[in-house]
Amino acid sequence: MLSTMPVSGVFAAGSDVIKVALVGCGGRGTGATFDAFASGQNIKLVAMADAFQDNLESTYKTLKAKFGDKVDVPDSRKYVGFDGYKAAIQDADVVLLATPPGFRPMHFEEAVKAGKHVFMEKPIAVDIPGVRKVLAAAKEAKQKKLNVVVGLQRRYQTNYREAIKRIQDGAIGDVFAGQVYWNSGGVWVRPRKPEQTEMEYQMRNWFYFNWLCGDHIVEQHVHNIDIANWVKGKYPVSIQGTGSRAHRTGKDYGEIYDNFAVELTYDDGSVVYSQCRHFEGVANRVDETFQATKGRAYLSASNRAILWDAQGNEIYRHDPKGNPNAYQQEHKELFAAVANNEYVLDDTEHGAYSTLTGIIGRIACYTGKVIKWDEAITSEVDLSPEIYAWDALPKIVPDENGVYPYPIPGKNTEFYIEK
Ligand SMILES: NC(=O)c1ccc[n+]([C@@H]2O[C@H](COP(=O)([O-])OP(=O)(O)OC[C@H]3O[C@@H](n4cnc5c(N)ncnc54)[C@H](O)[C@@H]3O)[C@@H](O)[C@H]2O)c1
Numbered sequence: 001m002l003s004t005m006p007v008s009g010v011f012a013a014g015s016d017v018i019k020v021a022l023v024g025c026g027g028r029g030t031g032a033t034f035d036a037f038a039s040g041q042n043i044k045l046v047a048m049a050d051a052f053q054d055n056l057e058s059t060y061k062t063l064k065a066k067f068g069d070k071v072d073v074p075d076s077r078k079y080v081g082f083d084g085y086k087a088a089i090q091d092a093d094v095v096l097l098a099t100p101p102g103f104r105p106m107h108f109e110e111a112v113k114a115g116k117h118v119f120m121e122k123p124i125a126v127d128i129p130g131v132r133k134v135l136a137a138a139k140e141a142k143q144k145k146l147n148v149v150v151g152l153q154r155r156y157q158t159n160y161r162e163a164i165k166r167i168q169d170g171a172i173g174d175v176f177a178g179q180v181y182w183n184s185g186g187v188w189v190r191p192r193k194p195e196q197t198e199m200e201y202q203m204r205n206w207f208y209f210n211w212l213c214g215d216h217i218v219e220q221h222v223h224n225i226d227i228a229n230w231v232k233g234k235y236p237v238s239i240q241g242t243g244s245r246a247h248r249t250g251k252d253y254g255e256i257y258d259n260f261a262v263e264l265t266y267d268d269g270s271v272v273y274s275q276c277r278h279f280e281g282v283a284n285r286v287d288e289t290f291q292a293t294k295g296r297a298y299l300s301a302s303n304r305a306i307l308w309d310a311q312g313n314e315i316y317r318h319d320p321k322g323n324p325n326a327y328q329q330e331h332k333e334l335f336a337a338v339a340n341n342e343y344v345l346d347d348t349e350h351g352a353y354s355t356l357t358g359i360i361g362r363i364a365c366y367t368g369k370v371i372k373w374d375e376a377i378t379s380e381v382d383l384s385p386e387i388y389a390w391d392a393l394p395k396i397v398p399d400e401n402g403v404y405p406y407p408i409p410g411k412n413t414e415f416y417i418e419k
Contacts (some may be wrong), residue, residue: 011339018338021047021092023085023107024099025059028121031327032096032151036119037067038328039335044070047077047091049084051099051203056080082388089114094338100206101214102126102384105133112137115144117338119331121151123222123355124348126214128379131356138348145343149334150351152226154301156333157326159318163297163305164230166316171307173294175231178272180224181285186278189252197390198397208254211383211394217243217260217365218358221276225361226354227288227299228264228272235353236264238372242409243365247279251402262361274361366416368409381417
């Protein structure tokens with residue numbers, strides 16, 4: 001948390017309406033808007049933007065039915081297409097950015113330029129130039145005293161806050177090893193329709209394309225990777241790993257992998273092992289464990305946190321009773337800061353660097369190389385298309401059989417990293 005610093009007074013506490021715009025009206029955008037309304041502040045949704053009209057309209061209907069007059073979005077403030085975000089951002093005091101992450105750097109940059117407070121979903125980019133763009137905009141946000149929350153909700157979850165504070169205060173000594181996991185069954189496929197252009201198909205199936213999603217090590221496992229970085233209080237200096245496509249093969253699954261196993265090595269020699277996979281019908285696991293010189297720790301998003309000493313005695317067990325919902329807590333803190341004209345929230349550094357950790361992990365697995373943080377951070381490999389238009393082509397397209405090229409370590413690595 002930043003120290004409490006007053007921002008230029010814009011809101012008369014409690015009476016002025018805080019205007020909100022939603023950019024990216026899908027599942028999480030809808031959820032984030034519910035969470036914003038649950039903040040208890042005097043807010044109104046005044047603008048919505050989505051690449052697709054059908055997605056915007058169905059989310060509008062859901063929100064209007066639930067929140068009535070607090071959803072004040074006439075057709076003139078519903079913006080459809082790739083450029084809609086610009087007008088929606090102008091209409092608001094706070095913007096909720098919940099598109100696929102490939103667009104996040106561009107949308108965050110625009111929101112900061114326009115002087116808006118931001119809630120942005122994780123991850124904050126899909127490639128390294130995107131991370132740098134977010135970090136540059138973050139500097140400007142700081143100068144302008146704009147509060148920024150990143151949707152790594154474990155940072156707002158009481159069990160993590162309490163246990164990691166104790167770890168950082170030395171309760172289990174120095175952490176020299178850890179294991180972080182997101183092993184689950186995977187997500188939706190939206191079948192190709194004959195009338196779709198390649199751009200529309202990829203946009204509808206954004207999870208399977210790196211320019212939109214970043215692969216699941218970035219898109220989803222960033223949550224657990226961020227816990228490793230938070231516990232360590234630093235970022236890795238080198239990353240290596242292995243991954244492949246085992247279950248999700250074939251034309252429905254774009255270019256991404258379905259499993260990654262990665263070692264994150266920190267400057268003190270400690271190593272955190274990170275594992276994520278999307279396999280149906282096998283053991284699932286989503287949590288984090290750490291070993292230290294005077295004990296060990298177990299953490300999980302199911303509100304659990306336990307610390308043991310070196311002899312195996314329990315020294316802390318988190319009590320989940322009455323803990324707030326972490327998704328709502330993000331918005332409670334953000335909207336309270338805005339309503340009180342305070343500048344107290346800046347999640348950009350850990351949001352950007354934990355995203356970067358995932359991106360470097362992906363590159364290490366795709367290329368089979370050991371990747372040094374300091375070398376990777378200058379990468380110019382930009383995954384985004386030259387042009388955002390429905391008839392434009394993304395950089396990765398299928399072959400004549402409809403199958404997408406995918407990375408094979410040691411073979412076709414030039415698309416993923418320099419040299
Ligand atoms: N924190 C969490 O636990 C959590 C959970 C789920 C999703 N997420 C994140 O939220 C984001 C969205 O995921 P989702 O599950 O809601 O996906 P989704 O497909 O349900 O929604 C994404 C929406 O963004 C729209 N969109 C795409 N490109 C756009 C553009 N350029 N401009 C405007 N709109 C655009 C899509 O049409 C769609 O309606 C992702 O970054 C995802 O990682 C976070």
